[in-house]
Amino acid sequence: MAFLEIKGLFKRFGKVEVLKGIDLDLELGGFLVLVGPSGCGKSTLLSAIAGLDTISEGEIRIDGQVVNDLRPSKRDIAMVFQSYALYPNMTVAENIAFGMEMRGVPKPERDAAVERVAATLQMGHLLSRKPSQLSGGQRQRVAMGRALVRDPRVFLFDEPLSNLDAKLRVDMRTEIKKLHQSTGKTIVYVTHDQIEAMTLATKIAVLRDGALQQVGTPAEVYNRPANLFVADFMGSPSMNLLTSRVVAHNGGTALELPRPNEAAILLRMPPNVAPGAVQVGQEVIVGIRPEAITDPDGADRNSPLVEIVEAHVDVVEPAGSDTYVVTQASGKEVIARMRSDADVRPGSRIPFAFDLNKAVLFNPESRQRIG
Amino acid sequence: MSGRVETSMAGTGSSASRIVIYGLLLLFAVIFLTPLFVMLITSFKTLDEIRDGNMLSLPQSPTIAPWLSAWGSACIGLTCGGIKGYFANSIEMVVPAVAISTLLGSLNGYVLTKFRFPGHKIIFALMLFACFIPFQAVLIPVARVLGMVGLGNSILGLILVHVVYGLGFTTLFFRNYYEAFPTELIRAAQIDGAGFFQIFRRILLPASGPIIIVTVIFQFTNIWNDFLFGSSFASGDGVPMTVALNNLVNTSTGVKEYNVDMAAAMIAALPTLLVYVVAGRYFVRGLMAGAVKG
Numbered sequence: 119m120a121f122l123e124i125k126g127l128f129k130r131f132g133k134v135e136v137l138k139g140i141d142l143d144l145e146l147g148g149f150l151v152l153v154g155p156s157g158c159g160k161s162t163l164l165s166a167i168a169g170l171d172t173i174s175e176g177e178i179r180i181d182g183q184v185v186n187d188l189r190p191s192k193r194d195i196a197m198v199f200q201s202y203a204l205y206p207n208m209t210v211a212e213n214i215a216f217g218m219e220m221r222g223v224p225k226p227e228r229d230a231a232v233e234r235v236a237a238t239l240q241m242g243h244l245l246s247r248k249p250s251q252l253s254g255g256q257r258q259r260v261a262m263g264r265a266l267v268r269d270p271r272v273f274l275f276d277e278p279l280s281n282l283d284a285k286l287r288v289d290m291r292t293e294i295k296k297l298h299q300s301t302g303k304t305i306v307y308v309t310h311d312q313i314e315a316m317t318l319a320t321k322i323a324v325l326r327d328g329a330l331q332q333v334g335t336p337a338e339v340y341n342r343p344a345n346l347f348v349a350d351f352m353g354s355p356s357m358n359l360l361t362s363r364v365v366a367h368n369g370g371t372a373l374e375l376p377r378p379n380e381a382a383i384l385l386r387m388p389p390n391v392a393p394g395a396v397q398v399g400q401e402v403i404v405g406i407r408p409e410a411i412t413d414p415d416g417a418d419r420n421s422p423l424v425e426i427v428e429a430h431v432d433v434v435e436p437a438g439s440d441t442y443v444v445t446q447a448s449g450k451e452v453i454a455r456m457r458s459d460a461d462v463r464p465g466s467r468i469p470f471a472f473d474l475n476k477a478v479l480f481n482p483e484s485r486q487r488i489g
Numbered sequence: 490m491s492g493r494v495e496t497s498m499a500g501t502g503s504s505a506s507r508i509v510i511y512g513l514l515l516l517f518a519v520i521f522l523t524p525l526f527v528m529l530i531t532s533f534k535t536l537d538e539i540r541d542g543n544m545l546s547l548p549q550s551p552t553i554a555p556w557l558s559a560w561g562s563a564c565i566g567l568t569c570g571g572i573k574g575y576f577a578n579s580i581e582m583v584v585p586a587v588a589i590s591t592l593l594g595s596l597n598g599y600v601l602t603k604f605r606f607p608g609h610k611i612i613f614a615l616m617l618f619a620c621f622i623p624f625q626a627v628l629i630p631v632a633r634v635l636g637m638v639g640l641g642n643s644i645l646g647l648i649l650v651h652v653v654y655g656l657g658f659t660t661l662f663f664r665n666y667y668e669a670f671p672t673e674l675i676r677a678a679q680i681d682g683a684g685f686f687q688i689f690r691r692i693l694l695p696a697s698g699p700i701i702i703v704t705v706i707f708q709f710t711n712i713w714n715d716f717l718f719g720s721s722f723a724s725g726d727g728v729p730m731t732v733a734l735n736n737l738v739n740t741s742t743g744v745k746e747y748n749v750d751m752a753a754a755m756i757a758a759l760p761t762l763l764v765y766v767v768a769g770r771y772f773v774r775g776l777m778a779g780a781v782k783g
């Protein structure tokens with residue numbers, strides 16, 4: 119049985135339905151990342167788990183116990199807020215100890231716990247300061263300390279890094295990951311940043327307009343997105359999504375991607391599409407990530423199906439370790455990721471290697487993945 | 490070079506306009522302060538000097554006798570015990586009335602912003618509406634109610650009336666202030682296990698200094714200076730300072746002691762003056778804080 123279980127969860131504010139039937143579970147020690155665009159209901163879902171908002175329908179269980187009617191303080195959870203929510207009139211030490219004080223933990227025990235957490239997070243020197251005397255990163259650390267000191271059953275994080283600058287964000291991300299590995303705590307983490315989701319999660323849930331789009335491991339969500347929304351949302355630069363037609367080809371089937379002023383690109387049917395899943399003449403959307411379109415030398419040698427296609431180079435964007443190369447197909451820009459030492463110039467014609475083992479097909483009407 | 494010429498020209502231009510501005514400010518300050526000045530000097534003059542001298546001239550032989558008389562022995566109506574008893578009445582009325590209305594206002598503001606319930610907007614609108622009901626419209630109903638609950642002609646009754654009447658304003662002040670207070674802090678405290686009143690006392694109140702000062706000054710001045718309720722719902726020895734001052738000035742036995750009247754008026758005005766001097770700069774700061782954040 120999962121440690122955290124959410125069944126048929128609905129949340130309405132008056133007539134507005136913000137969460138539309140969420141079913142989700144997480145095993146003990148798992149790291150679930152809720153990801154989705156702004157306003158899709160991530161914070162609302164987290165508040166529901168925390169008990170800060172009542173839910174309209176459904177059930178939430180922690181460790182087998184239904185917590186629907188438990189107050190936040192009785193759910194044995196800790197939460198880190200986007201704004202850190204440090205009590206401005208208290209010192210760092212008082213902030214960290216406030217929860218224990220409310221629970222009637224004796225002062226010597228509180229002090230010891232504060233010392234311990236301060237040592238873990240290396241912020242012993244900050245204990246007597248007020249929040250207003252701290253930098254953004256230090257506040258973030260104190261907010262984490264306040265959650266850690268409680269040793270709760272579940273940690274909830276609501277976009278904890280979104281107020282930090284880029285460099286600090288990457289550092290803290292690593293730190294949170296380490297913290298999870300060393301404590302083995304169960305964590306639910308909200309972010310709109312898909313890179314954060316990919317790096318931290320053991321399980322990702324993609325949310326859109328209050329409905330789950332896909333739940334799975336980072337690899338599953340990344341490699342086999344359930345629908346066009348997930349395909350487009352996860353990954354940067356995002357997946358190439360190209361409209362094409364299924365055609366008969368050498369006794370099998372292939373995908374035809376029209377190009378301006380030249381012959382269409384023909385790609386043999388990706389091997390992971392079940393035979394018979396698509397018919398000749400059907401229109402489909404091919405999803406293929408930039409890193410699956412490379413220069414021929416950079417292609418995956420173990421892939422069962424790589425197609426080499428000559429194409430015109432429109433734009434070359436060096437990005438340090440890689441170079442993004444843009445060409446045209448199906449009326450859209452197609453982004454390929456090549457080695458930085460590949461000899462590519464805008465305006466030239468070069469061979470592109472399409473690794474079709476990593477391609478997925480979508481139904482343009484239902485917008486769901488085929489096969 | 491040209492830069493320096495420009496600055497010096499700007500300098501002369503601004504110094505000319507400065508003279509005009511300061512001149513005007515000084516003029517208005519004099520106009521506003523003259524009555525206070527006259528009151529103050531008159532209260533230190535003897536009656537003879539008042540009758541013979543210039544209203545604006547300083548006292549020739551300053552005396553504090555009028556102050557002592559106003560405080561302890563001037564005749565108000567039929568009793569001749571000065572205003573000290575009435576001063577005490579006002580203190581007895583204003584301190585609890587200010588404290589209770591401020592506390593209730595902050596609780597209202599807390600609930601209306603952080604523990605919202607269906608219909609909170611309507612409740613707030615009604616409370617706001619209470620701010621605009623003219624005093625005169627409620628005099629008779631209030632007198633009836635006070636009579637029915639047995640609080641007619643008592644300081645307690647006055648306290649009740651001032652608390653109820655002040656609630657609209659204090660709620661408005663605190664609601665607007667707490668509206669800008671981050672809700673995540675409340676939620677964090679809830680997760681930390683703090684209850685309704687613990688959150689109020691430990692999280693919200695410590696952050697409420699500026700608005701408490703604004704409310705206290707506002708309520709103190711209003712209630713201290715109130716005349717209508719005091720004269721309507723109290724009588725005899727139970728009236729507040731403002732009503733007693735009026736009675737003192739209107740008492741028609743013997744000669745008119747202007748110096749005593751002035752001294753009594755000064756004493757009546759002192760507490761509000763004091764509150765402004767002590768907390769005035771926080772008043773402006775508190776209003777600004779509310780304005781910027783709200």
Ligand SMILES: Nc1ncnc2c1ncn2[C@@H]1O[C@H](COP(=O)(O)OP(=O)(O)O)[C@@H](O)[C@H]1O
Nearest residue numbers: 131134136154155156157158159160161162163
């Ligand atoms: N108290 C509320 N009343 C009405 N609508 C709300 C309330 N809280 C959130 N919403 C709406 O719910 C939706 C989801 O909000 P939220 O969970 O904060 O999104 P996210 O955290 O994913 O950005 C938004 O459209 C928001 O306007």
Ligand SMILES: [Mg+2]
Nearest residue numbers: 160161162277
């Ligand atoms: Mg949010």
